[in-house]
Amino acid sequence: MHALDWHLVNSPHVEALPARLLRPRARANADARALAQAPWGLRRKSDGRFLATYDGCRLHALWHGLAREPGLAEAIAAIDASCTHGGPPWPLPLAGLQERLDTLGLDASYGETSGLALVPEPSRLEFAGYDRYRRPLWLLEPAARAWRRMQRAARADDIVLDAISGYRSHDYQLGIFERKLARGQSVQEILAVNAAPGYSEHHGGLAMDIGTPGEAPAEESFEATPAFHWLRDQAGRFGFRMSYPRDNPHGITYEPWHWCWHPAAPAAASPASV
Numbered sequence: 001m002h003a004l005d006w007h008l009v010n011s012p013h014v015e016a017l018p019a020r021l022l023r024p025r026a027r028a029n030a031d032a033r034a035l036a037q038a039p040w041g042l043r044r045k046s047d048g049r050f051l052a053t054y055d056g057c058r059l060h061a062l063w064h065g066l067a068r069e070p071g072l073a074e075a076i077a078a079i080d081a082s083c084t085h086g087g088p089p090w091p092l093p094l095a096g097l098q099e100r101l102d103t104l105g106l107d108a109s110y111g112e113t114s115g116l117a118l119v120p121e122p123s124r125l126e127f128a129g130y131d132r133y134r135r136p137l138w139l140l141e142p143a144a145r146a147w148r149r150m151q152r153a154a155r156a157d158d159i160v161l162d163a164i165s166g167y168r169s170h171d172y173q174l175g176i177f178e179r180k181l182a183r184g185q186s187v188q189e190i191l192a193v194n195a196a197p198g199y200s201e202h203h204g205g206l207a208m209d210i211g212t213p214g215e216a217p218a219e220e221s222f223e224a225t226p227a228f229h230w231l232r233d234q235a236g237r238f239g240f241r242m243s244y245p246r247d248n249p250h251g252i253t254y255e256p257w258h259w260c261w262h263p264a265a266p267a268a269a270s271p272a273s274v
C-alpha cells in the first residue's frame, strides 16, 4: 500500500491506523512485533492507548483489558466497511459529546455566543504526510491534496511550510482542556485560546495549523515571516483561508497560523444573454 493511500478509519471510541505508523511509538518489543505483522493498529482515542492489531479477520490484543474495551466492534465494522465499500467519508454522530461538554460546564449557549458550530469527526481521513514533529498528518482527501500542492508551490518560491497540526478528535481537544484545567487555568481562560471540544475546525479534517522552520508553533509572530506573507498572498489559490483574522466575530485570538480548506465556490452564473 502506497503511503499516500494510507488512511485513518474513525469510530466513536477507537481509531484504526496503518499499523506501521504506530510501530515507532510502541512501548514494548512485543507490541512492535505485533504491529509489524498486521495492517491495522487500533488505538483508544481518549488517551492513545494501543489496544489491538487487526488483520482483516482476527484481533491480536495489545492490552490485557481488551475484552472489556468499549467501541471495538464498531471500530472493526468501520474498517471492514471502509475496505469493502470505499466511497466518501461521512460525519460520525455527535452523541456523547454533550456529556463531555457538561463536565466542563458548557451548554448550547457556548455555540450561540461564540458563533461556532459543532463539528462532527469524519469517518475516514487521508494521510497527508508528516507534521513538524514527525507525527502523521490526517486531513480529508481534498484538503490533503491541496496541502501537498500548496507546500510544493511554496517550496518552488523558496518558502518552507510545515504542518503543526491537522485533524484532531473531540477526545484530543478535551485532553487539552483537562491538562490546562489541571494546571490551574479556568475554562474561560482556555476558551480564549482553544475552541471547546466539538467546536474546533480541526475536528472536521479541513483545518490545519501551519508553521515554518525556526518559528515557534502557533505564535502571533508567525505573521512577520516570509512564510505567512506567502500564505496571505497565495493560500487562496489552493482553497485555504485564514479562519481567525484579527477581531474575528468568534472572540478567538488572532491566529495567523490557522488555515482551513474550503471547497471552491461554484462559478458565478453567467448573465443571461439578451
Ligand SMILES: [Zn+2]
Binding pocket: 202, 207, 208, 209, 257, 258, 259
Ligand atoms: Zn488551529
